[in-house]
Amino acid sequence: MSTPTVYDVAERAGVSIATVSRVYRNPDSVRPATRDRVLAVARDLGYLPSGSARGLASRTTGVLGLCFPDIHDAEAEDVPDAEDSELMLYSDEVIRGMERAARRHGYALLIAASHADAVGGQLAEVAGRVDGLAVLAQTVPGQDLDVIGRRLPVVLLAGQREEEHDHIEVANFDGQLRLTRHLIADHGLRRLAFVGGPPDSPDGEARFRGFQAAHLEAGLPLPEAPDVRGDLTQAAGRKAVGELLDRDGAALQGLVLANDQMAVGALHALESRGVRVPEELAVTGFDGIALSRLVRPTLTTVRQPTGRLGEEAVELLVGRIQDRARPAVARVLPVKVMLRASCGCAGERTL
Amino acid sequence: MSTPTVYDVAERAGVSIATVSRVYRNPDSVRPATRDRVLAVARDLGYLPSGSARGLASRTTGVLGLCFPDIHDAEAEDVPDAEDSELMLYSDEVIRGMERAARRHGYALLIAASHADAVGGQLAEVAGRVDGLAVLAQTVPGQDLDVIGRRLPVVLLAGQREEEHDHIEVANFDGQLRLTRHLIADHGLRRLAFVGGPPDSPDGEARFRGFQAAHLEAGLPLPEAPDVRGDLTQAAGRKAVGELLDRDGAALQGLVLANDQMAVGALHALESRGVRVPEELAVTGFDGIALSRLVRPTLTTVRQPTGRLGEEAVELLVGRIQDRARPAVARVLPVKVMLRASCGCAGERTL
DNA sequence: CTCTAGGCTGAATGCGCTTTCAGAGGTCGG
DNA sequence: CCGACCTCTGAAAGCGCATTCAGCCTAGAG
Incomplete structure (x- = not known):
């Protein structure tokens, strides 16, 4: 009564359920007169094919x-x-x-x-x-x-x-490579620190390898591992800044973070410490999230498609x-x- | 062979399909030992319940x-x-x-x-x-x-x-009312033009009624109908600016558009005509799309939740x-x- | 030890549709 | 006018699962 099925439509239209089904699945295989009749009945009965039944019978869901x-x-x-x-x-x-x-x-x-x-x-x-x-x-x-x-x-x-x-x-590797190359070649930065993600993040690791490759390419000493690691959140970025600056702050020229979230966090931390970006320290992220364009200074990053x-x-x-x-x-x-x-x-x- | 079903699981586990079904739908109704055996079999058979079959049988899809x-x-x-x-x-x-x-x-x-x-x-x-x-x-x-x-x-x-x-x-009506009231009461604008949407857009019409209500409230002459209508695109906004400025440009103090898209278009058109916003002409939109904050000047608008x-x-x-x-x-x-x-x-x- | 009440499980049915597989009717050439 | 084909339609058999209804078994009460 409530939800009409093929059976109802078939009965009212005086055809078999097979025909009703064909009207929907393969309209051309039904004579136009029959088809129209079925459709008319379907319409005023308010028939709606059940996706579940279709899926079950046809073994595909669309x-x-x-x-x-x-x-x-x-x-x-x-x-x-x-x-x-x-x-x-x-x-x-x-x-x-x-x-x-x-x-x-x-x-x-x-x-x-x-x-x-x-x-x-x-x-x-x-x-x-x-x-x-x-x-x-x-x-x-x-x-x-x-x-x-x-x-x-x-x-x-x-x-x-x-x-x-x-x-x-x-292209995590390639993106980080090019970005790092830019920092080294175009801005003349030498002392860069990398803030990585968790060791089990394949993306983060690939980015770090890109970071390494850029050093290799420029003939700079090869960083063995990320200087710090974080969990990719803004909080982690802030924390990383703290650790790095306390460790070898003065010498640092650039901060390369494994993602934008941490980079934004870093930006905040640097601001509150009074470190000017990019004058005193360059900062980069990775991902190209919308926020990266809204922060000040706007964040240099690698935009993912x-x-x-x-x-x-x-x-x-x-x-x-x-x-x-x-x-x-x-x-x-x-x-x-x-x-x-x-x-x-x-x-x-x-x- | 390819995709195992309840039948396969039931057979391998030495139970009936009803029990397999219960294990998933109502675990507590099956003795733990049996349940675990079924789950084990299911796991190494790689059983995955068919959503279609479930939907069909239970008449609900989740x-x-x-x-x-x-x-x-x-x-x-x-x-x-x-x-x-x-x-x-x-x-x-x-x-x-x-x-x-x-x-x-x-x-x-x-x-x-x-x-x-x-x-x-x-x-x-x-x-x-x-x-x-x-x-x-x-x-x-x-x-x-x-x-x-x-x-x-x-x-x-x-x-x-x-x-x-x-x-x-x-709250289309209320939003437009409050925004318009702001223009009238706080900025002292009197000559406002409304750029509406298609007459069959209920939202657009409600916004216009809000615009009218603000006039009523302030004791200003009641606008009978939108001064111009557009199709809610940026192009329409540009076009509307053309028509309005050519018609009674000098007197106009504010341009109230039915949506942000048109407002952004209007902003562009005004800029290329050398009309300064908001000094010479105030402009407002409706919707609060992300773009509204990115354009210059930033767009005053009504943000929808x-x-x-x-x-x-x-x-x-x-x-x-x-x-x-x-x-x-x-x-x-x-x-x-x-x-x-x-x-x-x-x-x-x-x- | 016997009886009863539950707790578990299985058999069977149906959910609504797709898809062969044939058969019914009609067409067309000979 | 007849047989060979087509075209269109119907009958029937699942698709994989949920669920009802009994029936079995066991634990506990008496």
């Missing part, structure tokens, strides 16, 4: 999924004068990119942040209803991923690459859906070095 | 849906110095708000822009696989909505209210899912008037 970490809010931690709701976060950009690409391919997008504790639940929930799944960073434990990967295409965004899944990352990350993810998923046998691919997206005030550049240039 | 217009990109039309990917668009904010609230309630979020031409398709596609649907603005033709509304809870965001569905909108729109939508949907009989409700969310440079205020204040 939906792609995206899982991202729950931390989500950390970025907006302490925004100077903007409301956080005005700033694009990493996940927002990925979502937007995926949604657009998915739409182009006729897919809808199912998104869910993986509630840390409910990992098993939420994730399976999502995985169970999509034709392909994109996973941001280390959102999901590897073993769960493998289970899911056996059932549907999975693409990992950033984070650690794993042989069996498609993988997309940005976050939206494209999402779009590429869809391309890979769609390709993989069509050819489940295709071997796993790994893609690296190019980044842009954004030269702004905090490194000593005037205005804003792209490298 | 997913909420959001449909938004495809235009999406219009806002980022011509951004001064920011890449568009750095700006939050209206839909991004709604998505974020809904995702968060949905997560709190244990729902995932399915999003899809309604491809103008594919309306029937995409929409039914989404509606068929969710437990509740939020629809942005006039994304969906009313009749389709009614069909959907008969089957699942629907909440309309902004746009026209319709008796049978829940509805959430922002867009994220809350999404959150409230989820609350309404969830409530309605639990009680399908609840009568339709209409909610109006409060807005903030953001006083910035373009009206003659210094710095940034909130009214």
